[in-house]
Amino acid sequence: MSEKTPKLRAALDGIPTYKPGRPAPDGPAAYKLSSNENPYPPLPGVLETAVAAAGAFNRYPDLACTGLMAELAERFSVPLEHLATGTGSVGVAQQLVQATAGPGDEVIYAWRSFEAYPIVTQVSGATSVKVPLTSDEVHDLDAMLAAITDRTRLIFVCNPNNPTGTVVRRAELEAFLDRVPGDVLVVLDEAYREFIRDAEVPDGVDLYRDRPNVCVLRTFSKAYGLAGLRVGFAVAHEPVAAALRKTAVPFGVSQLAQEAAVASLRSEAALLERVDALVAERARVVDALAGQGWTVPESQANFVWLRLGDRTTDFAAACERAGVVVRPFAGEGVRVTIGESAAMDLFLQAAEEFRKAL
């Protein structure tokens, strides 16, 4: 056998592998609150549609996602040419970086934010420019503007931000967009859009219309409960949407995913009722935590953030002993997905006991 090993791109050295939320351990009351998943099982009609589509999985899916694209165009009142689908919005985010940035180029994003950003940036060979959140855990848009250089190709704005749940509002976001050079793509990652109740948070689909350098990312994984099927989409002007069609893995979005996504859009009322229930549960959890004495940033997403610093790992372990798996970011804090009420009760009890023992 040859001593040699295949030459891999140096850009891949040191890329952290994406860490999925830990599954719940076996046990009678073990809940996974570590991946921002929707706790509700598939909606019956959506499940039936997906099961029926499974009967043809010897065939390739519709490459152009024709049915889903038509449904999205109507739902968001955008031209078909402004849409692109992908294998989850993470897949689309990776394509966007691939399409805009390579070695020597820079991608700006807030930190801490979504952990896929550093990965997709490094895979492209581009350089990450991480701009710290403010002390209120919010995007520091002024600092992000100041970080723009001739090498900047793309800026992610995660709104609401994962993992802090915080938002940027209309006036500040518009002022920011007005100042970003037109040849820099701004990606508004709105994975949690449906959970927003703050009327001052703009809808990216409104903002993109007269801004050719703005792209909006949406997903079926969170509010629509299709995380396991991998389907998301982008809304952007034609050159960007066309670049997404070029960088797509052919047949990446399965027929199951396409048909389940269409069925979900047609069952939106029932799905959004579930989102309302999760938003109500979010308020209950935030109030209870505040009552226990915790400082919780206002969350507009389906999770809450506790900045625990050095106590992060201990807190996560205490939650796990209580039957809930949360997402620790060692040395920083813990993100807790809003799930079933029974799970949140276990979490709140663990949080209260932890706090009393401090």
Ligand SMILES: *Cc1c(COP(=O)(O)O)cnc(C)c1O
């Ligand atoms: C969950 C999430 C996504 C969506 O991921 P999918 O690939 O669509 O499942 C995108 N952006 C952020 C910030 C997220 O938290």
